[in-house]
Amino acid sequence: MLSIKNLHVKLEEEDKQILKGVDLEVEAGRVHAIMGPNGSGKSTLSYVLSGRDGYEVTDGTATLEGADLLEMEAEERAAAGLFLAFQYPVEIPGVGNMTFLRTALNAQRKARGEDEISAGDFLKLVREKAKALKIDADMLKRPVNVGFSGGEKKRNEILQMAMLEPKMCILDETDSGLDVDAMKLVADGVNALRDAGRAFLVITHYQRLLDHIQPDVVHIMADGRIVKTGGPELALEVEQNGYADILGETA
Amino acid sequence: MAVAQAKQDLTEARLAGLEMPAGAGWATEARQGALARLRAMGLPGRRDEYWRYTDPTSLTAAAAPRAALFDPGDEPPLYDGIDRLKIVFVDGVFDPAQSDDLSAEGLEVERLSDAMAKDIHWARDLYGVLEARGQVPVARPLAALNTAFATDGVAIRATGKVSRPVSLIYLHRAETSDAILHHVVRVEEGADLTILENGPAAARFNKCMEISVADRGAFHHVRAQGRDHERRAVTHMFARLGAESLYKSFTLTANGVLTRNEHVVELTGDDAVAHVAGAAMGDGKRGAFHHDDTVFVTHDAVNCESRQVFKKVLRNGAQGVFQGKILVKPGAQKTDGYQISQALLLDEDSSFQAKPELEIYADDVSCSHGSTTGAIDETALFYLRARGVPKDVATDLLVLAFIDEAIQEIEDTRLADDIRLRLQQWLERRRQG
Numbered sequence: 224m225l226s227i228k229n230l231h232v233k234l235e236e237e238d239k240q241i242l243k244g245v246d247l248e249v250e251a252g253r254v255h256a257i258m259g260p261n262g263s264g265k266s267t268l269s270y271v272l273s274g275r276d277g278y279e280v281t282d283g284t285a286t287l288e289g290a291d292l293l294e295m296e297a298e299e300r301a302a303a304g305l306f307l308a309f310q311y312p313v314e315i316p317g318v319g320n321m322t323f324l325r326t327a328l329n330a331q332r333k334a335r336g337e338d339e340i341s342a343g344d345f346l347k348l349v350r351e352k353a354k355a356l357k358i359d360a361d362m363l364k365r366p367v368n369v370g371f372s373g374g375e376k377k378r379n380e381i382l383q384m385a386m387l388e389p390k391m392c393i394l395d396e397t398d399s400g401l402d403v404d405a406m407k408l409v410a411d412g413v414n415a416l417r418d419a420g421r422a423f424l425v426i427t428h429y430q431r432l433l434d435h436i437q438p439d440v441v442h443i444m445a446d447g448r449i450v451k452t453g454g455p456e457l458a459l460e461v462e463q464n465g466y467a468d469i470l471g472e473t474a
Numbered sequence: 475m476a477v478a479q480a481k482q483d484l485t486e487a488r489l490a491g492l493e494m495p496a497g498a499g500w501a502t503e504a505r506q507g508a509l510a511r512l513r514a515m516g517l518p519g520r521r522d523e524y525w526r527y528t529d530p531t532s533l534t535a536a537a538a539p540r541a542a543l544f545d546p547g548d549e550p551p552l553y554d555g556i557d558r559l560k561i562v563f564v565d566g567v568f569d570p571a572q573s574d575d576l577s578a579e580g581l582e583v584e585r586l587s588d589a590m591a592k593d594i595h596w597a598r599d600l601y602g603v604l605e606a607r608g609q610v611p612v613a614r615p616l617a618a619l620n621t622a623f624a625t626d627g628v629a630i631r632a633t634g635k636v637s638r639p640v641s642l643i644y645l646h647r648a649e650t651s652d653a654i655l656h657h658v659v660r661v662e663e664g665a666d667l668t669i670l671e672n673g674p675a676a677a678r679f680n681k682c683m684e685i686s687v688a689d690r691g692a693f694h695h696v697r698a699q700g701r702d703h704e705r706r707a708v709t710h711m712f713a714r715l716g717a718e719s720l721y722k723s724f725t726l727t728a729n730g731v732l733t734r735n736e737h738v739v740e741l742t743g744d745d746a747v748a749h750v751a752g753a754a755m756g757d758g759k760r761g762a763f764h765h766d767d768t769v770f771v772t773h774d775a776v777n778c779e780s781r782q783v784f785k786k787v788l789r790n791g792a793q794g795v796f797q798g799k800i801l802v803k804p805g806a807q808k809t810d811g812y813q814i815s816q817a818l819l820l821d822e823d824s825s826f827q828a829k830p831e832l833e834i835y836a837d838d839v840s841c842s843h844g845s846t847t848g849a850i851d852e853t854a855l856f857y858l859r860a861r862g863v864p865k866d867v868a869t870d871l872l873v874l875a876f877i878d879e880a881i882q883e884i885e886d887t888r889l890a891d892d893i894r895l896r897l898q899q900w901l902e903r904r905r906q907g
Contacts, residue, residue, distance in 0.1 A: 273860050276852070301862035313857035317875025323858070326871065331862035366875075383861060 224422040225249040225272075225391050230283035232264075232271050241267045243447035244283070249391070252419040256433055257426045258458060259444035260466045265426045266310060268444075269395040273307040274300050287391055301327075302334035304390030308380040308397050315367040320379070323367045324349060324386055331387060352385040356412050374405035381412035392416070393424045398432035410435030430462035445470050481516035485615075487536050488517060492623045497590035504602035508621035511606065515613040524612055527795040527827045528734055528766040533616060533708050538652035538678035541704035541731075549899065551643075552672045552698050553892055558641040559583070561628060565646060565676050566653020568626050572643075580634030580665065586627035586656060597629045600658040604684040604712035608738040612770065617710040617736070620682040624656030631660045632667035632691075639694075639889075644673030646702055651676035657683045661691035661719075668886065669693070674700025674730075679707040689716040689743055695723040696889050698896070699733060703760045706732040717743025717775070724884045726893055727754040727765055728900055734766040741771070741778040741806075751783040751883035755873070755897070756792030757904070758824065763792035767815075770799045773806040773839075782813040785880045787873050788824035799831040802839050809834075811841035818876050819849055820869070870901040 225247070232242040241264050249255045259265050271278050272285060274297030285292045287303055295303065315323070329339040340348070353363060356378045368376050377397055384392055394413070398406055413423070413436050425436055433441075433455065441457040442449045443466070451457065451469055461469065477485070489512075494505050517534040518525045532539050561583070562572035568585055576583040589597045602621040608614060630640060642657070653676035661667050665688070675681070687693045699707060707730060715721050727733055739748045748771060756763030771780045786794035796815035817826030828845040850872055858868035874897060884890040 275856055275860075296865070297856060297859035298862050298864045298868075301860055307860055309857070309860075313853050315851075315854045315857065315872070315875065317878045318871055322871075323861070326867065327858070327861035327863050330864060330867060334862065334864075387861065 224251045225285070225287055225424065227285045228283055230271070230285060231281045232267060232278050233281055235277050235279045240281075241278075241447055242271070245447070245449055247442065247449060249422045249424055251390075251422050253439045254417065254423040254425060254436060255440045255442065256438035256458060257424065257442045257444050257449070258428065258461055263444045264447040265444055266395055269307055269393050269426055272393060273297060273305060298330065299334070301387070301389070302331045306384050306387060306389035306392045308384060308392065308394045310396040310399060312368050312376040312380050314369045316369050318367050320363050320365055320367050321349065324383065327383070328386055349386060352382055355415065356382050356385070357408060358382055373400035374402065377401055377405065377409050378412070381409055385412065385416060390420065391422050391424070393426065395426045396428065397425070398427055398429065406432060407435060430458045433458045443469055477514070477516040481519060484519065484534060485513065485517045488534055488619070491536050494623060495587070495625055497587070498593050500593070500598045501590035501601065505622045507606070508602050508618045511609060512615055512618040512622060515609070515615040515618065517615050517619070524768070524797070527797070527829075528732070528764060530616075532706050532732060533678070533680070533734070538650055538676070539706065540649050541646070541677035541702060541706070542649060543646060544674065544700065544702040546701065552896060553641060553670055553889070556639065556888060556892065558639045558670060560641050560643055562643045562645065563626065563653070563655065563675070565648050565651035566626060566644075566655055566679070578636060578638055580632060580636045581640070581667070582631040582633070583640065584629045586624065586629055586658075589629040595629070596631060596660060597658045600660060600684045600686055601656070604686065604714055605682060605710070607714070607740070608710070608712045614710060614736060614738070616680060616708050617682050617712070620654055620656055620680050620710070624654045624682065627656040627658070629658045630667070630669070631662065632665040633662045635666040636668070639668035639670050641670040644671070644675035644679070644700070646674040646676055646700065646705065649677060652678045654680045655682070659683060659685040659693070661685070661687045661693050663688040664690045666692040667694070669695050670889070671695070671697040672700065674702035674705045675707065677705060679705065679709070681707070681709045683711050685711065685713040685721070687713065687715045687719040687721055690718045691716065692720040693722070694885060696884055696893070697723070697725040698893070699725065699727040699730060701729045701900070703729045703731070705730050708734045710736045710738065713739045713748070715739065715741050715743060715746040715748060718745045719743060720746070721748040722883060722885055723750050724880065725752040726897070727752070729756070729760075729763065730765070731762045732764045734768065737767075737769040739771045739780070741773050741775055741780065744776045745778065746775060747779045749781040749783070749883050751880040752785070753877040753880040754786045754794060755877070755900070756786070756788050756794065758789065758791030763788070764795070765793070766795035766797070768797040771801070771811070773800070773802045773809045773811065775806060777808040778806065779810040780812070781883070782815070783880045783883055784815040785877045786817045786826060787820065787876065788817060788826060789820035791823040793824065794826040796826075796828040796830070796845070798829070798843070799833065800841055800843070802834040802836050802841065804835040806836045807838040809836060809839040809841065811839070813843035815845045816876070817847045818873065819847060866905050870905065873901065874898065
C-alpha cells in the first residue's frame with residue numbers, strides 16, 4: 224500500500240535535515256504504529272506524505288499503490304486515498320462542517336471520475352456515521368472545528384475519515400488531548416474502519432492508544448530514521464523502559 | 475475660500491454638457507440650490523483629502539468613458555425567486571414596459587419627474603435636503619451635481635408594513651451611457667420597507683438616494699452592483715433616522731473599474747439603530763478594479779447603535795479603499811458605535827487602504843474600530859486540500875467564509891441566501907474561466 228524508501232527531508236526555510244533516510248512498507252489490511260521521542264521526525268513524516276508546504280525532499284521516494292505521492296498536490300493525494308488525521312485539527316470560521324464534508328467528498332469523487340453524491344444520500348450517510356461517533360446535529364452545523372473541545376475535534380477527524388473512506392490512514396498523535404472515554408470512542412471509530420483493503424499508520428508517543436487500536440507492526444523512530452521494528456510487544460517495552468533503553472541498544 | 479481656477483474650469487467643463495430638467499418651483503429651487511453648492515465646492519480632484527485614495531477623474535470628466543456590455547450568459551436574475559415590485563431603468567431611464575404597476579399596499583411610488591411637477595409634494599422636504607445636510611463637514615460635490623441634474627428616479631413613501639420589497643433594477647444597454655438617478659424615500663412612523671437594487675446601470679452611473687426614516691420605522695436595503703468590468707459608479711446614500719428606527723444596508727460589489735459608495739447616516743432620534751455593510755470582490759485581471767467605501771455616521775441622539783462591517787477580497791492588482799467615520803456629537807450619550815473593515819489580499823499585487831476615524835464629543839459612549847489586511851490562511855487552506863478539495867475551490871470556500879460576516883447583516887434570510895448563492899455561482903464561473 225504505502226511504500227517509503229530512503230526518504231530524506233529538510234525544512235525549506237532553514238538548512239535543517241529532519242528525515243534522514245526513512246524506509247517503511249505498510250501493507251493493505253495492516254496497522255503499523257510509529258513511536259518515538261519528541262523531535263524524532265514523526266509528524267514531519269505525516270506532513271510530507273500528505274503534501275504540506277515548507278518541506279523539501281532531498282532524496283528517496285514515497286508511493287501509494289505504486290503512484291508517486293511526492294509528485295502530487297495535497298488534494299490529489301487525498302483523492303488517491305491518503306488521509307491524515309491531524310494532530311491539531313484546524314478551525315475554519317465561516318465554513319460549515321456539513322458544507323466542508325460534502326465539498327471534500329464530492330471533490331474526491333469528481334477527481335476519481337465518479338458522480339457526485341446526492342444531497343439526500345449524503346445526509347443519510349453523514350447522520351449514520353456521526354451517530355456512531357456521538358457527533359450531534361449541532362456539531363455538524365457549526366463551522367469546522369470552531370469552539371469544539373479537544374475530544375470533539377478528534378472525533379470530527381475520524382468522522383471525516385469515515386466519510387471519505389481512504390485506503391491509507393495516517394493518524395498523527397490522535398490520542399493527544401483525549402481523556403480515556405474520548406480515546407475509546409476514537410479508537411472504536413478507527414477499528415470500525417479496519418478492513419483488508421485499508422491500511423493504517425498510527426503515530427503516537429504513548430502505548431495507551433495502542434491498547435485500543437492494536438497494531439500489527441510497531442516501529443521506533445529516532446533522529447529522522449526508523450531504528451527498530453517489531454511486534455506489539457515493542458510498544459510495551461517502550462511503556463515499561465522508556466525510549467532511552469531502546470535507543471541505547473541501537474546506538 | 476475661493477475655488478481654485480483649475481477646479482472651476484473642471485467643474486464648468488462638466489456642467490457645459492448638462493441640462494437642468496424642468497419642474498415645479500420647489501424642484502427648480504432645490505436644483506438651483508444644489509448647483510450653487512456645487513459651484514462653491516467645485517468637483518473633486520486628486521488633491522482633495524477625501525479623494526486621496528481614489529482618483530475621481532473619470533467621474534468628473536465631461537463625457538462618460540466607454541464601457542463594454544457584460545453578458546451574464548444563462549445566469550438567472552438576482553432575487554429571482556423573491557416576490558417583489560420591479561422598477562426598471564435602462565441606462566438610467568425609467569422603463570414602464572418592463573416595470574410592474576407602481577402600486578402596492580402601504581406604498582406610494584411615483585416617478586421623480588411626476589413628483590417634481592406637483593406644487594405640493596412630500597418629496598419637497600427631502601429632495602436635496604438630506605444631501606445638503608450631508609455636505610458638512612465634508613464636501614460631496616458629486617452628490618450636489620446629482621441633485622442639480624438628476625434626470626430620473628423614484629419617490630417612494632411607505633406608510634405601513636410593505637410586504638413586497640421594492641426592487642430597483644438598472645440595466646446597462648449602451649456603451650457610453652451616462653446616467654444620473656436620484657431617489658427619495660420616506661418611511662413613515664412604524665412603517666417597514668425593503669429596497670433592493672441591482673445592476674450595472676450605465677457606463678457611468680451617479681446615483682443618489684435620500685432616505686428619511688420616521689420614529690419606529692424600518693428601512694432595509696440590499697444592493698448588488700453589477701458585474702460589468704468596465705463600468706464606473708459613484709453613489710450616495712443620505713439617511714436621517716428618527717427615534718427607535720432601524721436602518722440596515724448591505725452592498726455587494728463584483729467587478730467594475732471604479733466604484734465609490736458613500737454612506738452618510740445621521741441618527742437623530744434616541745434608540746435608533748443603523749447598520750451599514752458591504753462586501754466587494756475584485757479581480758484586476760480583466761481591467762482595473764478599484765472599490766471605495768466611504769462612510770460617515772453621525773450620532774446625534776441618546777442610546778443609538780451603529781455598526782459598519784466592510785469586507786473586500788482583492789486579487790490581480792485590485793485596489794480597495796475604506797474611509798469610515800463615527801462622529802458622536804455632544805450629548806449623544808450611551809452611543810454604541812462599531813466599525814470593522816477587512817481585506818483579504820489573494821496576491822501581492824493587490825492593495826487595501828483604510829482610514830478609520832472616531833470623533834467623540836460625549837463622555838459615556840462605547841466606540842470601537844478595527845481594520846485588518848491579510849492573506850489567505852495557509853493552515854486552513856492546507857487542511858481543506860488535505861481532504862481533497864482543490865486549491866481554487868478551497869480558496870473560494872475561505873473567501874465566502876471571510877465575506878459572510880457582512881452578509882449576516884442582511885436581516886431577511888431569503889435575501890441573504892440569495893446573495894450567498896450568487897457569490898458562489900460567480901466564483902464558480904470565475905474558476906471555470
